[in-house]
Structure formats: C-alpha cells, structure tokens
Amino acid sequence: MRLRLLCGLDFYPAALERGVRSERALKLAIAEMYVQGISTRKVTQVLEQLCGLEISSTQVSRCAELLDAELEQWRQRPLGEMLYLVLDARYEKVRQAGAVVSCAVLSAIGIDSQGRRSVLGVSVSLSEAEVHWRDFLSSLQARGLHGVQLIVSDSHAGLKTAMPGSRQPCRAQDSHAGLKTAMPGSRRRAPHVSLV
Numbered sequence: 001m002r003l004r005l006l007c008g009l010d011f012y013p014a015a016l017e018r019g020v021r022s023e024r025a026l027k028l029a030i031a032e033m034y035v036q037g038i039s040t041r042k043v044t045q046v047l048e049q050l051c052g053l054e055i056s057s058t059q060v061s062r063c064a065e066l067l068d069a070e071l072e073q074w075r076q077r078p079l080g081e082m083l084y085l086v087l088d089a090r091y092e093k094v095r096q097a098g099a100v101v102s103c104a105v106l107s108a109i110g111i112d113s114q115g116r117r118s119v120l121g122v123s124v125s126l127s128e129a130e131v132h133w134r135d136f137l138s139s140l141q142a143r144g145l146h147g148v149q150l151i152v153s154d155s156h157a158g159l160k161t162a163m164p165g166s167r168q169p170c171r172a173q174d175s176h177a178g179l180k181t182a183m184p185g186s187r188r189r190a191p192h193v194s195l196v
Helices: 020-035 040-051 057-075 130-142 157-162 171-182
Strands: 084-096 099-111 117-125 150-154 191-195
Touching: 020 040, 020 057, 040 057, 084 117, 099 130, 117 130, 130 157, 150 157
Parallel strands: 084 150
Antiparallel strands: 084 099, 099 117, 150 191
C-alpha cells in the first residue's frame, strides 16, 4: 500500500509493514498443512498453484522445523501463579508409526488473578489414564505453575485419581447429571471441581 502525497513524496504507513501480512498468511498456511499431516511435496504443489511460487520441499521442511522450534519454546515457557485451572481432554486421530490411532489431547487452561485466560499446556497421550494425567500435571508444576485454588474438570477416573488434594463435586455437576439422564444420547461427562 503506497500512497503518493501531493508534494510528490511516497508515503507508506508505518503501522503496515511491507509484505509482513502476506508472509504471515503464508506461514499460517504452511503451519496448517503441516499440522494436518500433508506431505512436503504436496505442500509445495499447493503453494505453487495458489501463490505462483516455486518452493522446494526442503524449504517447506525448513519452515516446519522453525514451527517445531517455536512450538517447543511455547511448550517449555515458564508458568506463574494461576488461581483457576481448567483441565479437559478430547480425542483426535493421530498418525503414529504409519498408522492412524485415536489419542487423548490433554489440555490445561489457567485463569490468573487479573481474570486473563491462557492455554498453559497441551499433551498428546494414548488415553486419559492416571499416569498420563499425572505426567501432564507434573510437567505444569515443573514449569512453575503454583497458587491454584480451584480446579475444574470432568469426572474422568484417571484425572480424578491424578489430581492432588481433596475433590468435591459441585452443584453444577449434580444438575448436569440430571440433564444427562434426561438426554439419553448425551456422552458428555459431568463437570468436576477440586478445591486445592
């Protein structure tokens, strides 16, 4: 976006960095294709068709390595005090050793004293068994998570066993259990609250 001023000088708004938006969009597209498990050769073909760019599979691999490094840095960042912790898991199809298997994606969301939410961590595990939850929670503590006063989760047995401290069901759990029986097709587990 270049504007020509009346006096004949070129003007480019400082708030808009040249080429940065398109570069970010390209990186996001590569990241999404990488996450979806698309091969570097197919990524190259797609980018050539969409952007008219000739990008080698080596360049795509290099970009994926940079994304891996950024993700690892995010996963290892230090944590601080969080008053509330929301724990949950969902199952996703994951490619492992050439086969597609269903794995649990464990997640932790923290809420600090200012009311700001942030994703503290994500871990892909074979299941929601106690050992996986315990390892995940230990990794959060090792990164400095402290000050948690309330943990909100579903009532999965592996998670309940892995959580430290006393566990108390909340009223929302009781009302959710009533809804669950009223809605026979529902597979959602009731929420679980732990006071730490």
